[in-house]
Amino acid sequence: METVRTAERELMARLPDGALMQRAAAGLAAACADLLGRVYGSRVVLLVGSGDNGGDALYAGARLARRGAGVTAVLLAPERAHAGGLGALRRAAGRVVGAGGDAGAAASAGATGTAASVASVASVASSASAEELIARADLVVDGIVGIGGKGGLRPDAEALAAAAGRARAAVVAVDLPSGVDADTGEVRGAAVRADLTVTFGTHKPGLLIDPAREYAGSVRLVDIGLGEVLPDGAELEALQHADVARLLPVPTGESDKYRRGVVGIAAGSDRYPGAAVLAVSGALRGGAGAVRYVGPAGDAVIARFPETLVSDRGPHKAGRVQAWVVGPGAGEDAGTVAEVVAADVPVLIDADGLRLADADAVRARTAPTLMTPHAGEAAALLGVAREEVEHGRLAAARELAARYDATVLLKGSTTLVADPAGGAVRVNPTGTAWLATAGSGDVLSGLAGSLLAAGLSALDAGSVGAYLHGLAGRFAADGAPVGAHDVADAIRRAWRDVYLD
Numbered sequence: 001m002e003t004v005r006t007a008e009r010e011l012m013a014r015l016p017d018g019a020l021m022q023r024a025a026a027g028l029a030a031a032c033a034d035l036l037g038r039v040y041g042s043r044v045v046l047l048v049g050s051g052d053n054g055g056d057a058l059y060a061g062a063r064l065a066r067r068g069a070g071v072t073a074v075l076l077a078p079e080r081a082h083a084g085g086l087g088a089l090r091r092a093a094g095r096v097v098g099a100g101g102d103a104g105a106a107a108s109a110g111a112t113g114t115a116a117s118v119a120s121v122a123s124v125a126s127s128a129s130a131e132e133l134i135a136r137a138d139l140v141v142d143g144i145v146g147i148g149g150k151g152g153l154r155p156d157a158e159a160l161a162a163a164a165g166r167a168r169a170a171v172v173a174v175d176l177p178s179g180v181d182a183d184t185g186e187v188r189g190a191a192v193r194a195d196l197t198v199t200f201g202t203h204k205p206g207l208l209i210d211p212a213r214e215y216a217g218s219v220r221l222v223d224i225g226l227g228e229v230l231p232d233g234a235e236l237e238a239l240q241h242a243d244v245a246r247l248l249p250v251p252t253g254e255s256d257k258y259r260r261g262v263v264g265i266a267a268g269s270d271r272y273p274g275a276a277v278l279a280v281s282g283a284l285r286g287g288a289g290a291v292r293y294v295g296p297a298g299d300a301v302i303a304r305f306p307e308t309l310v311s312d313r314g315p316h317k318a319g320r321v322q323a324w325v326v327g328p329g330a331g332e333d334a335g336t337v338a339e340v341v342a343a344d345v346p347v348l349i350d351a352d353g354l355r356l357a358d359a360d361a362v363r364a365r366t367a368p369t370l371m372t373p374h375a376g377e378a379a380a381l382l383g384v385a386r387e388e389v390e391h392g393r394l395a396a397a398r399e400l401a402a403r404y405d406a407t408v409l410l411k412g413s414t415t416l417v418a419d420p421a422g423g424a425v426r427v428n429p430t431g432t433a434w435l436a437t438a439g440s441g442d443v444l445s446g447l448a449g450s451l452l453a454a455g456l457s458a459l460d461a462g463s464v465g466a467y468l469h470g471l472a473g474r475f476a477a478d479g480a481p482v483g484a485h486d487v488a489d490a491i492r493r494a495w496r497d498v499y500l501d
């Protein structure tokens with residue numbers, strides 16, 4: 001968040017005092033009003049911490065109060081609440097209570113002057129009343145902590161977050177849900193669960209990554225003018241349709257099947273022939289001109305996809321390919337994995353291949369390598385618990401990329417693609433929970449491998465593959481369970497959706 005803070009400081013220096021906060025509060029109040037539908041007569045509770053995040057909430061609350069909402073601010077640290085915001089709310093006839101505070105005492109505090117006087121009147125109260133207010137509210141605004149938050153929520157804040165979670169009210173988070181890490185998406189303790197997050201200036205990386213993404217609800221960005229001062233080189237980026245359309249390999253008049261790239265699939269085993277069929281099904285839809293299959297499941301592959309070039313000799317002898325995919329359903333065939341890893345073309349390593357590949361051999365490769373672990377596989381490679389990866393996806397993807405000197409596509413609730421050279425990590429925006437189905441990863445590895453063979457870089461092949469795969473998953477599911485082969489079938493529709501958009 002240092003980049004955001006620096007940009008804010010730079011912009012603030014050029015603007016009148018408080019201008020940014022006013023922009024933020026105006027956007028926040030508008031989003032709250034949209035969510036409420038009818039502002040007049042609605043009950044709004046503001047959860048107010050001791051920083052500027054609370055200030056945003058107070059100013060937005062004042063705007064809602066002027067439009068006839070009944071607004072009550074619950075102050076976590078009455079003596080340190082944003083004084084200007086508190087004054088504005090008071091002038092708009094809003095009420096103020098301490099976090100443990102009772103509404104009656106604080107109503108009188110609201111009539112008096114400074115934040116300090118609020119502290120003196122509201123400190124006696126029963127903790128039930130703040131929670132009762134929250135229970136009766138139509139809307140709860142979480143201004144406990146924003147990008148200045150450190151560590152998990154403190155116990156009094158945690159109690160308010162829990163009360164908001166139980167309430168029937170809609171919950172709007174200011175800038176980010178309090179308790180989530182804005183930089184990494186990590187959630188290490190209690191955090192507010194929001195229906196909507198109104199974030200200022202720029203998308204905070206954490207809001208795009210699970211588990212934080214789940215806490216954020218839908219995210220609305222309010223432009224406060226930071227764009228002009230934010231440096232290029234964000235830490236995260238998400239491809240859009242137009243980006244993907246530009247990257248899709250499309251044949252020209254000069255193309256023949258070899259120029260379009262041949263992808264080799266070394267996958268499947270006697271025990272798991274299906275993995276080979278699914279990887280080939282993805283590869284056939286990825287834009288390569290031909291798919292070569294090497295392994296013991298040739299009959300099953302040919303039966304389903306007669307266009308596949310099947311070989312039962314090892315990868316070395318299978319004929320020229322522009323990229324290899326190795327690992328899906330490979331069982332214990334370490335020899336094939338080693339042969340592919342030694343090839344001097346781009347290689348995608350997935351599933352069993354990740355376990356079987358020799359780390360030094362992967363690092364020694366000179367052509368690009370794309371590794372596609374899910375959280376469990378990534379955890380095994382890193383030697384940590386699976387939860388460690390799930391809670392810190394960004395760090396795990398970066399760490400693996402650095403250790404293996406490979407591009408890493410970390411699959412899961414939020415799919416990330418990290419390059420070993422550093423630079424922005426790509427977050428896939430198209431994922432869907434329906435893709436958590438057996439064999440879906442095999443389809444993705446074939447698809448991304450095909451894109452590699454067609455000439456995309458490992459970063460582009462991984463992120464375009466994940467994008468199409470996610471979209472295909474959505475089309476295939478359409479609200480009902482899907483099998484991996486349905487996803488493979490829907491890749492063509494996803495491709496058209498992107499390309500013809």
Ligand SMILES: NC(=O)C1=CN([C@@H]2O[C@H](COP(=O)(O)OP(=O)(O)OC[C@H]3O[C@@H](n4cnc5c(N)ncnc54)[C@H](O)[C@@H]3O)[C@@H](O)[C@H]2O)[C@@H](O)CC1
Nearest residue numbers: 008020021050051052053145146147148149150152154175
């Ligand atoms: N700087 C700017 O130019 C702008 C900032 N804005 C708002 O200001 C926020 C940042 O404000 P601040 O830097 O004052 O920081 P915050 O308000 O995010 O939080 C800092 C305060 O919270 C307390 N705190 C820290 N960790 C806590 C925890 N775990 N539990 C409970 N309390 C904790 C600290 O003691 C400190 O007083 C942004 O998120 C945004 O909402 C907006 O008004 C837009 C403009």
Ligand SMILES: [K+]
Nearest residue numbers: 142145174178
């Ligand atoms: K917040």
